[in-house]
Amino acid sequence: MKFGLQLGYWGAQPPSGVGELVDAAESAGFDAIFAAESWGSDAFGPLAWWGSRTTTVKLGTSVAQLSARTPTSCAMHALTLDHLSGGRAILGLGVSGPQVVEGWYGQPFAKPLARTREYVDIVRQVLAREAPVTSDGPHYRLPAGGTGLGKALKPITHPLRADLPIWLGAEGPKNVALTAEIADGWLAIYYSPRLAPMYDTWLDEGFARAGARRTRKDFEIAATCQVVLTDDRAAAIAELKPTIALYVGGMGAPELNFHAQVYRRMGYEREVDEIGRLFMSGRKAEAAAIVPDDMVAETMIIGDADHARREVKRWEDAGVTMLLVTARTASEVTALGALLN
Template identity: 70%
Template sequence: MKLGLQLGYWGAAPPPNAPELVAAAEEFGFDAVFAAEAWGSDAFTPLAWWGSDTRRVRLGTSVVQMSARTPAACAMHALTLDHLSGGRFVLGLGVSGPQVVEGWYGRPFAKPLARTREYVSILRQVLAREAPVTNDGPHFPLPYQGPGSLGLGKPLRPITHPLRADLPIWLGAEGPKNVALTSEIADGWLAIYYAPRLAGMYDEWLDEGFAKSRQKGSTRSRENFEVAATCQVVVTDDPVSVRAQLKPFVALYIGGMGAPGMNFHAEVFTRMGYGEAVRDIGELFLSGRKEEAVQAVPDELVAEISIVGTAEHVREEIGRWEKAGVTMLLVGCRDMASIKAVAEACQ
């Protein structure tokens, strides 16, 4: 089982100890370090800044939001960081949700699957650098010839030669169609919430995508595909208290990180079998009763999506997650001692 340190996105200011965390992750054998973005800090700059002191760990985005930048601009970020890191960059993408896409980026959210397919296709073209990049799809037409166009657009290839045409592209996906698309066109799945109990269901979704990929002549399969699952891993003798500390984050994603009637995170937990709790949490959170929403998060839900307990328990659970198909755990350690404890439990 590989480990990835999830630095996440910033709050009101940068985390003061991020350089120490990145250094510790590399020292204690973590495979990768990831940065994220919401509607504040971006994900690329922290990796370039903090990653400049690393030599081994992969540097990934988990995730950058597709509506934040055009496919060509995203490819420029990716090939640049891949060169600067000596081929250690992993590009993790996500569609986000309508509140952020339309409210923050001012872009339409409709047809996220079709947009993702076009986006990744353009990225692949840029990284391959085999011909000038074109796209005749409706979402990211290249050259652009729509309203306001001067009709002078010219297909181009990147001036900079990408270091790797096969730079890994991972997708953050939650629903069955999105997960199937991920295994069809991407190199890895970033699962924000994962329950080993449902591995059979996830496998069905992934196998659908692999089958479509093979029909197009691809060699993509479970053997060369990564499943990176967000999972709080905490070595402790007091698991009850730690799980209680995790509940506010779960309540936020269920109740506050999506629009009423369209909350992809809430749907994940509904598919896990917590539909009644999801409804209660959502209603409480949206009515301003956030503390009650936190208390409504079931203990068993938190236990399913995290690994909390003694070193022996953690080691056993990591083995169970690995058997369920997970190849990397994305953990949110916030001090060096936690990084060391998790790394030792994985050995």
């Protein structure tokens, strides 16, 4: 098992003390640090800034949103970060949801699987630099129509690695299967080891497709997982319930919330419906209060160090190769790193 430190995205202001967290992660043997984006801070800038003080940890986006950049622009960001870091970049991509894609980026959300396939193909063309980059579309046509003067181009800067790893954030069965087919790793949010056989079915469908890029043996599964070391498990679970309520009840439209769908697959259909009803009516505290303890513990590791070590092993046995964890202090990072020994 490997650990990645998830720095996330910023709130109203840039966070403080992140440099110390990053230093502690590298010293503690973490494999990578990751940055995210929503509709505020971006994912690449923090990695370049805080990653400049590191020498060994990989620098990953978890995730960079497809609609935020054209595929060629995204490839430029990735190859630049890869050069600056000496070959430590991981390009994690995700489609986000219709509220963000259409409301913030002003792009259509339709056909997310087809858009992802086309996007990744163009990024790989840029990184390979074997020929001018072209795409027949329909989502990202290159050269585009218009004046008729567009020209297919190769990147001026030679990418450091043609095989820079691309990981995809995916939650549903079709998206996970696509990830296994075309990507180097899966960024799994709200992963449940109990459902590993179901995930394996989805993954195996992708691995079995003609032209699949990887096999299970060389494919990364990086699961977001809060690891909370505490002797008061009940209090820690209670503290995490508002986060579950937010993602299940408020991070997405009521008609299409991918996070809610994940928990429904775990068997929490009634709870998800009630949490969503309360949250969308403004009763957020009540929504958090009805989140069952098991709904929190299903996708997180909460307890003392011995319990955490057993759970890390259980997640590893379920096929996870990296846990993406968060921490508020350098000492917490160090304590998490000790679980790897």
